[in-house]
Amino acid sequence: MARLGLLRFLPSQPMLLLVLFVAADAAGKGDGGLRFRREDGTFKVLQVADMHYADGLSTPCKDVLPAQRPGCSDLNTTAFLYRVIRAENPDLVVFTGDNIFASDSTDAAKSMDAAIAPAIAMKLPWAAVLGNHDQEGTLSREGVMRHLVGMKNTLARFNPQGVEIDGYGNYNLEVAGVEGTSLANKSVLNLYFLDSGDYSTVPSIGGFGWIKASQLAWFKQTSSSLQTNYTSEQPRQKEPAPGLAYFHIPLPEFKNVTASNFTGVKKQESIGSAWINSGFFNTMVEAGDVKAAFVGHDHLIDFCGKLTGIQLCYGGGFGYHAYGMAGWSRRARVVSVQLQKAASGEWQGVKSINTWKRLDDQHLTTIDSENLWNISSNSGGTQLCKSMALLFLASVTSIYFQNLQLM
Numbered sequence: 001m002a003r004l005g006l007l008r009f010l011p012s013q014p015m016l017l018l019v020l021f022v023a024a025d026a027a028g029k030g031d032g033g034l035r036f037r038r039e040d041g042t043f044k045v046l047q048v049a050d051m052h053y054a055d056g057l058s059t060p061c062k063d064v065l066p067a068q069r070p071g072c073s074d075l076n077t078t079a080f081l082y083r084v085i086r087a088e089n090p091d092l093v094v095f096t097g098d099n100i101f102a103s104d105s106t107d108a109a110k111s112m113d114a115a116i117a118p119a120i121a122m123k124l125p126w127a128a129v130l131g132n133h134d135q136e137g138t139l140s141r142e143g144v145m146r147h148l149v150g151m152k153n154t155l156a157r158f159n160p161q162g163v164e165i166d167g168y169g170n171y172n173l174e175v176a177g178v179e180g181t182s183l184a185n186k187s188v189l190n191l192y193f194l195d196s197g198d199y200s201t202v203p204s205i206g207g208f209g210w211i212k213a214s215q216l217a218w219f220k221q222t223s224s225s226l227q228t229n230y231t232s233e234q235p236r237q238k239e240p241a242p243g244l245a246y247f248h249i250p251l252p253e254f255k256n257v258t259a260s261n262f263t264g265v266k267k268q269e270s271i272g273s274a275w276i277n278s279g280f281f282n283t284m285v286e287a288g289d290v291k292a293a294f295v296g297h298d299h300l301i302d303f304c305g306k307l308t309g310i311q312l313c314y315g316g317g318f319g320y321h322a323y324g325m326a327g328w329s330r331r332a333r334v335v336s337v338q339l340q341k342a343a344s345g346e347w348q349g350v351k352s353i354n355t356w357k358r359l360d361d362q363h364l365t366t367i368d369s370e371n372l373w374n375i376s377s378n379s380g381g382t383q384l385c386k387s388m389a390l391l392f393l394a395s396v397t398s399i400y401f402q403n404l405q406l407m
């Protein structure tokens with residue numbers, strides 16, 4: 001099938017060749033080469049929220065059953081990460097902050113190295129954002145991000161170049177279509193990573209930090225540029241590519257998700273958003289491409305719920321040195337993005353986004369499997385629409401020439 005697909009897209013005209021070269025230049029570069037798999041047209045992201053890693057073996061587990069306490073340490077967090085990576089075989093691991101619980105760590109850099117180690121050992125590309133605890137040790141917030149972007153196999157970036165922006169670790173990653181297909185050099189899935197801050201620095205406002213205006217501006221600009229490129233560069237796509245956003249602190253809108261609109265647990269603790277709403281949710285709604293946003297921060301909450309067209313999702317607490325609830329398993333969220341297949345058998349753009357969670361129990365139980373997003377039924381027929389338009393053009397032209405001849 002793949003070979004047929006390739007042949008079909010070999011350029012037969014110099015003009016088409018030129019267009020393909022321009023497209024090849026525009027996408028799929030400098031972002032770690034993330035790409036959908038040819039075999040099954042999927043791209044799978046493992047979200048690891050709140051590892052709270054400290055000093056390893058000497059750091060005890062919190063909130064486990066009395067019988068589980070002896071011999072339980074950060075190394076259990078490490079063991080869980082290895083297990084879930086082996087079970088899911090993800091294409092990317094995303095650490096959504098509070099990766100380390102730095103106030104209990106003697107060396108923040110060492111703690112971070114140990115926390116991330118399984119992803120590196122398993123040779124997986126990985127990305128990370130900061131939470132509110134990562135900088136509470138021997139490294140500043142800037143220092144932690146500088147350390148992260150220097151680690152092996154990381155796709156995390158410090159910040160966009162040439163842009164004045166708040167926070168550390170605001171960046172985006174592009175996931176290209178299947179190799180050898182017409183979308184091989186286009187980003188068919190966009191991933192956004194933002195620093196949601198730590199604590200409010202405004203004396204009259206307490207609580208946690210928030211995503212600042214400079215970050216909203218960067219996101220808007222990036223999303224708009226990605227959408228323009230996807231829909232205007234050859235081969236032109238009818239709808240923008242879907243996006244997923246990852247950051248640590250839930251937006252105030254996570255509180256709006258109602259009982260009829262969520263899967264998972266919401267009421268085991270209160271939602272720890274910032275006290276003020278800086279508008280990132282509305283900014284995402286306006287941009288239109290982000291279909292789901294993923295956070296950590298509240299370890300006892302693990303829902304996904306849809307609000308105004310965007311799925312708001314928690315990862316669920318992962319780490320054993322993070323607070324939790326004895327008897328309520330540590331967990332991780334998996335997102336699996338599926339491409340659409342054309343009648344010719346060639347993989348196209350994204351068809352659906354699905355998610356589930358894995359529990360760190362004996363069987364790594366899968367729970368809360370659900371569909372987050374489907375392509376709308378009227379946007380799947382790009383090829384058909386194109387051929388119909390061509391047919392229409394051809395008949396209009398022939399009628400026109402027939403009329404000319406008559407005159």
Ligand SMILES: *[C@@H]1O[C@H](CO)[C@@H](O)[C@H](O)[C@H]1NC(C)=O
Nearest residue numbers: 025026027222223225226229
């Ligand atoms: C969109 O394409 C232009 C021209 O190829 C490129 O410079 C720009 O970086 C692309 N935008 C994004 C967000 O990748």
Ligand SMILES: *[C@@H]1O[C@H](CO)[C@@H](O)[C@H](O)[C@H]1NC(C)=O
Nearest residue numbers: 064068071072073075076079
């Ligand atoms: C932690 O790891 C130890 C050593 O492998 C194991 O015996 C113990 O059951 C684990 N505890 C939990 C709560 O998973």
Ligand SMILES: *[C@@H]1O[C@H](CO)[C@@H](O)[C@H](O)[C@H]1NC(C)=O
Nearest residue numbers: 020023024181182183184185
């Ligand atoms: C994608 O880029 C590669 C390398 O630049 C090029 O060989 C290939 O023809 C391009 N494919 C498409 C469909 O544009």
Ligand SMILES: *[C@@H]1O[C@H](CO)[C@@H](O)[C@H](O)[C@H]1NC(C)=O
Nearest residue numbers: 252253255256257281307308
């Ligand atoms: C969320 O709830 C608040 C308070 O009830 C309300 O003001 C706001 O409009 C809601 N936002 C959305 C997107 O539903």
Ligand SMILES: *[C@@H]1O[C@H](CO)[C@@H](O)[C@H](O)[C@H]1NC(C)=O
Nearest residue numbers: 256258260261306307308309
């Ligand atoms: C909740 O879900 C129902 C049914 O799926 C839908 O009609 C409603 O608009 C949703 N509410 C919100 C706030 O998204």
Ligand SMILES: *[C@@H]1O[C@H](CO)[C@@H](O)[C@H](O)[C@H]1NC(C)=O
Nearest residue numbers: 306352370371372373374375
């Ligand atoms: C997406 O499509 C699947 C299968 O066709 C369906 O079960 C699911 O409910 C749809 N999801 C949404 C969010 O529309």
